[in-house]
Amino acid sequence: MAAEIKLQKVRKEFGKVVAVRDLDLVVRAGEFLVLLGPSGCGKTTTLRCIAGLERVNRGRVFIAGRDVTELPPARRGIAMVFQSYAVFPHMTVAKNIAFGLKMKHTPKEEITRRVQEVAELLQIAELLDRYPAQLSGGQRQRVAVARAIVMRPEVLLMDEPLSNLDALLRLQMRAELKRLHREIGTTTVYVTHDQVEALSLGDRIAVMRAGEIVQLDSPTQVYDQPATLFVAGFIGTPPMNFLTAQLQAREGGLGLKIGEFSLELPPAWQGKLGEDTERTLVLGIRAENIEVHAQPGEGRLPAEVVVAEPLGATQLLTVRVGDDILKVATDPDLPVQPGQRIGLSLVPEKIRLFDPDSEKALA
Amino acid sequence: MNFRVLRRQTWLYLGASLAAFWVLVPIVFTALAAFTPKQDFYLWPKPVVPRRFSLDTMRFFLNTHGVLNSLLNSVWVALMTLGLTLGVGAPAGYAMARFLFRGREAFRLGILVTRMFPTALLAIPITVNFIRWGLYDTLLGVALIHTAMALPFAVIITTGIFLGVSKELEEAAMTLGCSRLGAFARVALPLALPGLAAAAMFTFVISWNEVFAATILTVQNRTLPAQVLTMLRVSPLYFRFAGGFFMIMPALLFMFFIRRYLFHMWGGATAER
Numbered sequence A: 001m002a003a004e005i006k007l008q009k010v011r012k013e014f015g016k017v018v019a020v021r022d023l024d025l026v027v028r029a030g031e032f033l034v035l036l037g038p039s040g041c042g043k044t045t046t047l048r049c050i051a052g053l054e055r056v057n058r059g060r061v062f063i064a065g066r067d068v069t070e071l072p073p074a075r076r077g078i079a080m081v082f083q084s085y086a087v088f089p090h091m092t093v094a095k096n097i098a099f100g101l102k103m104k105h106t107p108k109e110e111i112t113r114r115v116q117e118v119a120e121l122l123q124i125a126e127l128l129d130r131y132p133a134q135l136s137g138g139q140r141q142r143v144a145v146a147r148a149i150v151m152r153p154e155v156l157l158m159d160e161p162l163s164n165l166d167a168l169l170r171l172q173m174r175a176e177l178k179r180l181h182r183e184i185g186t187t188t189v190y191v192t193h194d195q196v197e198a199l200s201l202g203d204r205i206a207v208m209r210a211g212e213i214v215q216l217d218s219p220t221q222v223y224d225q226p227a228t229l230f231v232a233g234f235i236g237t238p239p240m241n242f243l244t245a246q247l248q249a250r251e252g253g254l255g256l257k258i259g260e261f262s263l264e265l266p267p268a269w270q271g272k273l274g275e276d277t278e279r280t281l282v283l284g285i286r287a288e289n290i291e292v293h294a295q296p297g298e299g300r301l302p303a304e305v306v307v308a309e310p311l312g313a314t315q316l317l318t319v320r321v322g323d324d325i326l327k328v329a330t331d332p333d334l335p336v337q338p339g340q341r342i343g344l345s346l347v348p349e350k351i352r353l354f355d356p357d358s359e360k361a362l363a
Numbered sequence B: 001m002n003f004r005v006l007r008r009q010t011w012l013y014l015g016a017s018l019a020a021f022w023v024l025v026p027i028v029f030t031a032l033a034a035f036t037p038k039q040d041f042y043l044w045p046k047p048v049v050p051r052r053f054s055l056d057t058m059r060f061f062l063n064t065h066g067v068l069n070s071l072l073n074s075v076w077v078a079l080m081t082l083g084l085t086l087g088v089g090a091p092a093g094y095a096m097a098r099f100l101f102r103g104r105e106a107f108r109l110g111i112l113v114t115r116m117f118p119t120a121l122l123a124i125p126i127t128v129n130f131i132r133w134g135l136y137d138t139l140l141g142v143a144l145i146h147t148a149m150a151l152p153f154a155v156i157i158t159t160g161i162f163l164g165v166s167k168e169l170e171e172a173a174m175t176l177g178c179s180r181l182g183a184f185a186r187v188a189l190p191l192a193l194p195g196l197a198a199a200a201m202f203t204f205v206i207s208w209n210e211v212f213a214a215t216i217l218t219v220q221n222r223t224l225p226a227q228v229l230t231m232l233r234v235s236p237l238y239f240r241f242a243g244g245f246f247m248i249m250p251a252l253l254f255m256f257f258i259r260r261y262l263f264h265m266w267g268g269a270t271a272e273r
Ligand SMILES: Nc1ncnc2c1ncn2[C@@H]1O[C@H](COP(=O)(O)OP(=O)(O)OP(=O)(O)O)[C@@H](O)[C@H]1O
Pocket: A014, A017, A018, A019, A037, A038, A039, A040, A041, A042, A043, A044, A045, A046, A193
C-alpha cells in the first residue's frame, strides 16, 4: 500500500522565478513527512510536482520505484487534500467521497461500503446527504480528507489542510490526522508553514528555503540540532537565541567569550571546531535552556530586562546582552522589572555553534 | 423592533413592483390586444377585464402567408446562433480564464474591436461576399452574422463564469482519476451551467431580436422580425399587436425554461468560490 517517493534533481521554474531548485528527496514508505518553510519557499510547488499538477522543468519523480515524471495525476496513485479543500459544491458529501472510486469504475456495492467506512472513520457519516454549502469549514475539511483516503492511495499529499480552521479546531484535527496516519499507514507528504504542526505531526521534517531543502531530520533533531542559522531562527516559539561569541583556546579545553563573560565548552567540542581556535562564532541557545537569576553574579552572563511577558505557564523575558537581544523562558513568579539587571546561565550541553559566514552549524 | 428591516423590505418590494410594472404593462396590453376580437379593439375606455376573448386575430396572423415559415426560420437561426456562439465562445472564455498565453490581453481587446464597426457599414461587403459564397438568403448566413454579433459578449461573459469556478476543483478531479477533459466535463461545466444558461439566453435574444442583418441578407428565408417588419407596415393596428405578441412570446418562454438554471445554484455554489 504505502510507497516510497523519490525526487531526483527536480527543478520547477515559473518564468524567472525558480520555485524548486534541483531538489533531491526520498520519502520512505509509510512515512509522514512534513515540508516546512516560510511563505513562497516552494512547498506547494514541490507537492504539485509530486502530484503531477505541475510539469517539472528538469529532474525525475519516482513513486514506488516507478518513474511517473511524464504521467498525469490520475495515473500516479496519489490523492491530494487541497488548502481550499476543493470539495465539489454541486455534489453531496457522499458523491464527493465516491467521485474517485467512480472514476475507477469500482463496483457500486463496494463504493457504498467504502464511502460509509471512511465517513465513519472521519465522523461525517450523518452528513453524507448534505451539500458542501451546508457544512462548516471543519466538516468540509473532513470531507476533503475522506475523499482522498477512500482511494487508498499509495501516497497522500496534503497542502496546509488545517490553515483555514480556527485555532481550537486545528488542534483537534491535528491529533486526528495523526491518528488517521497511524491507522492507514499511507506515505504522506504534508505541507505547512506552521512549525508546531510540523513538530507534532512529522516523522521527519524537511525544512525548505528558496526552493531547496536545508535540513531533513526528525522533529527533535530539527529542534535541538538545527543545521543552519535559518532553521534555528525559524523553528521554535520563540526561535533559537543567537549571541556573538569569541572562540578561545584554553588550557584543558575550549572556551567562549561573550563580551567580558567567559564560558567553558564541554569537552565534547574538543577537536570539532577546526584549526582556527581564535575566531568569532554565533552561539545558539533555546529560551528554555537559559536559567535566569534575579541578580547578576559570579559565573552568570549579565543581562538587562527589556520586556517581561507573563504567558500563564511561563514568563517570557526579552533581555539584552551586549548588542544581542535574547528571549528567555522563566518561572512566572520570578519578580523582574524592565530595566533590571539580571544574570543568566546557559546549559552548556544545549549550546549550538554556527559559522557566521557559511551560517552552517558546527559539529 | 425590526422597523428598519421592514422599511427596507417595503422599499425593495415597491421598487421591484415598479420595475415589474414598467416591463409588464406593455406586454399585457399587447397580449390583450392580440386576443381581443377585432370589433372590440377600438373600444374606449378599455375594459380592465376583456369582455370577450378571441383567437381570431392570432389565427389570422398565423395563417398569413410566410409567418409560420419565418417563425420556424427564426427559431432555427437562433438555435444555430446559440450553438455556434457557445461552441466557439465558451472554449475561448475557458482559455481566457485558465491559461496565461502570449497575446491574451490583445485577444481580449480584439474581441471588443469587432463590435466597433456598425453593421450598417458592413452590410454591403457582407452581402457581396455572402452572394459569392452562396450564403446569401440562407439561414446559416444569418446565423453566422448573428454569431459574429453575439460572440464578443459570449466570450466575455464565459470568461467571467469560468474565472468563478476555482481551478483547484478541476485539479482535485484530476488527482481523483479524471483526465483534463474529464475534469472539465464533470466539474467545471456543471458549475458553470447557470452562467452558461445566462449567456445562452442572452445569445438567443440577440438573434431573435435582430432585424437589420436579417432583413438585408434574406429575401425568401426571412426570420420573424424581418418578415413582421416588412409585413406590419401595411397592416391594421390590431394585426400589429398580434405580431408584436408573437415576437415577445418565444423569448419569454425561453427565459422561463432557462430560468431554473439561473436560480438553481446548488444552495450556494457562489459562496464556495
Ligand atoms: N503558477 C505560478 N506562476 C508563477 N509563479 C508561481 C506560480 N506558483 C508559484 N509561483 C512562485 O513560486 C514560488 C514558490 O511558490 P509556492 O506556492 O510553492 O510557495 P509555498 O512555499 O507553497 O508558499 P505558501 O506558504 O505561501 O503557500 C513563489 O515565489 C511563487 O511566487
